[in-house]
Amino acid sequence: MDYIVVGLGLAGLAFTKELEKNKKSYLVFEDHSQNSSLVAGGVYNPVVLKRFTPVWNATEQLDIALPFYEDLEIQFNRKYDYPIDIYRIFKSVEEQNNWFAACDNPVLSNFMSTKLIKEKHECVLADFGYGKLLNTGRIDTKTLLEDYRNYLLKKKLVRNESFQYSELKITENGVEYKGVIASKIVFCEGFGLKNNPYFKELPMQEAKGELITIHAPNLNIDFMIKSAAFVLPLGNNLYKIGATFNWKDKTQLPTEEGKNELTAKLETFITVPYEIVEHESGIRPTVKDRRPLVGKHPKHQNLAVLNGLGTRGVMIAPSIAKALYDHLENGIALDEEISIARFL
Ligand SMILES: Cc1cc2nc3c(=O)[nH]c(=O)nc-3n(C[C@H](O)[C@H](O)[C@H](O)COP(=O)(O)OP(=O)(O)OC[C@H]3O[C@@H](n4cnc5c(N)ncnc54)[C@H](O)[C@@H]3O)c2cc1C
Structure with a gap:
């Protein structure tokens, strides 16, 4: 063969x-x-959300990746690609300014909305509003x-x-x-x-990551939020919350420490009650x-x-x-x- x-x-x-x-x-x-x-x-997003810079080669990668997953959808007659906007919570006016400066970058202009999003969502703390990313999504890997x-x-x-x-x-x-x-x-x-x-x-510098899935019937959002952690809507009031970065722990197992870190981060910007229904982890092969x-x-x-x-x-x-x-x-x-x- x-x-x-x-x-x-x-x-x-x-x-x-x-x-x-x-x-x-x-x-x-x-x-x-x-x-x-x-x-x-499973999120695809061409913007580094800490610094508002382009991800290396993102446009070229997406040009190949999106048709690739579409082909698989056709092959198996099942949906894997869920387009979803990402809302980045601003922590300050300075961050807002950095966002709008980044929007001028020709590589990023297709993906970053130039409007300051001021929508109020009862359960989300976002005093300085949001920056919105377009043409992003999630693959159900x-x-x-x-x-x-x-x-x-x-x-x-x-x-x-x-x-x-x-x-x-x-x-x-x-x-x-x-x-x-x-x-x-x-x-x-x-x-x-x-x-x-x-x-x-x-030189692989593996990075363990943990995620939790929560059930939060009052959260009611249909976009992904990025703040201290990300909140990714899955439907049926379920949301994935992630992810930790741990450079030392080489085990695959979810830890109490990882879970506590995620819930503490989540509660800095989400105000509704929730229940944890799943806790998972894996090791990212980073270099x-x-x-x-x-x-x-x-x-x-x-x-x-x-x-x-x-x-x-x-x-x-x-x-x-x-x-x-x-x-x-x-x-x-x-x-x-x-x-x-x-x-x-
Ligand atoms: C918590 C977390 C969140 C993440 N979120 C995202 C995200 O939102 N978006 C994104 O793009 N990426 C994300 N990633 C990163 C992404 O998961 C990885 O980049 C990618 O999955 C790596 O794929 P891989 O095939 O190289 O490795 P793996 O998925 O680890 O696959 C390797 C496979 O090889 C098999 N294998 C290993 N050794 C042997 C052997 N000796 N014999 C037989 N089989 C073997 C393993 O069982 C495994 O199935 C995340 C990762 C983690 C951990």
């Missing part, structure tokens, strides 16, 4: 879609050891990945097992793993990269220089990595999967910013 793919999070999904599109044969290994893509808020995994299971293209690195044989023309012979192998393990003897030296990790192993050219999606996997995955495919199959050079050659 053409490819073995290790890991079926957003990176693995995006790469196998690329393989399908190009009629390549493949087999995926997935062991459920990581769940960043499953718990993710959990439903998408479940549908995709079921589809691969039916076609016998995924094995629910842990990939054992010690069993991988590198041959003259490719690789062999437990009797499966393939031309190439692509590793998409998220934070699981740390166990991969071929790529574990890459020292905040750019993805893409490319071939310097010595073993049939081994490649697709990782480092960081805090923005939804926007980044489709374009870097395409870049890796074009690199491996068509010899197109990778952009220096994403190539792992920058660390080797």
